[in-house]
Amino acid sequence: MNRLPLSALCGLLLFALYVTPPVAHGTETRTVDAGGLELVVPADWKSEQPTSRLRAAQFRLGDADDEDNNAELAVFNFGASSVSANVQRWIGQYHEEGREAKLTSGDGTYGKYYLLELSGTYKKSIGPPIRQRTVDVPDSRSLNVILSVPQKGMYFLKLVGPDQYVASQADALRTSFGGSAEGEEEIELDN
Numbered sequence: 001m002n003r004l005p006l007s008a009l010c011g012l013l014l015f016a017l018y019v020t021p022p023v024a025h026g027t028e029t030r031t032v033d034a035g036g037l038e039l040v041v042p043a044d045w046k047s048e049q050p051t052s053r054l055r056a057a058q059f060r061l062g063d064a065d066d067e068d069n070n071a072e073l074a075v076f077n078f079g080a081s082s083v084s085a086n087v088q089r090w091i092g093q094y095h096e097e098g099r100e101a102k103l104t105s106g107d108g109t110y111g112k113y114y115l116l117e118l119s120g121t122y123k124k125s126i127g128p129p130i131r132q133r134t135v136d137v138p139d140s141r142s143l144n145v146i147l148s149v150p151q152k153g154m155y156f157l158k159l160v161g162p163d164q165y166v167a168s169q170a171d172a173l174r175t176s177f178g179g180s181a182e183g184e185e186e187i188e189l190d191n
Contacts, residue, residue: 032057037152067162123135157176
């Protein structure tokens with residue numbers, strides 16, 4: 001009978017843990033194509049038809065009929081613009097009063113990423129963006145991600161919805177692109 005040395009068995013176990021995405025206990029995942037970007041998302045994140053031609057993919061999280069327990073994830077893939085310009089644009093989508101913002105960076109499956117977490121009163125766009133019409137949505141949170149994917153370009157992920165619900169999805173969002181809060185470093189924001 002061939003026996004695997006204990007050190008080899010431990011090594012295989014550690015390798016399996018390393019290559020398996022960290023997800024919540026009992027959470028099933030699926031791999032989806034988001035405009036050329038492969039994401040590993042919880043199975044209950046529903047793919048939707050994008051509401052804009054600018055969106056590479058769109059997902060509904062939670063129960064669409066329960067306004068406190070649902071959110072939208074939009075994935076964009078278009079020309080390169082600076083991290084700073086996108087961060088400032090996203091910050092501007094929240095009213096200054098009561099707004100909280102935190103910017104971090106980390107290394108994930110696709111390389112370096114930036115994640116901007118915002119909370120407060122969100123200025124939700126209604127109608128075409130060119131009209132610049134918004135409606136105020138208090139107690140909101142968004143997780144905004146910038147990924148620079150070699151040979152594919154810039155991807156922007158925006159998860160937005162009720163504060164507590166979006167906060168509960170933060171780890172799953174990071175896992176979707178191979179990120180982890182543990183390895184992130186905070187970046188000071190200019191106010």
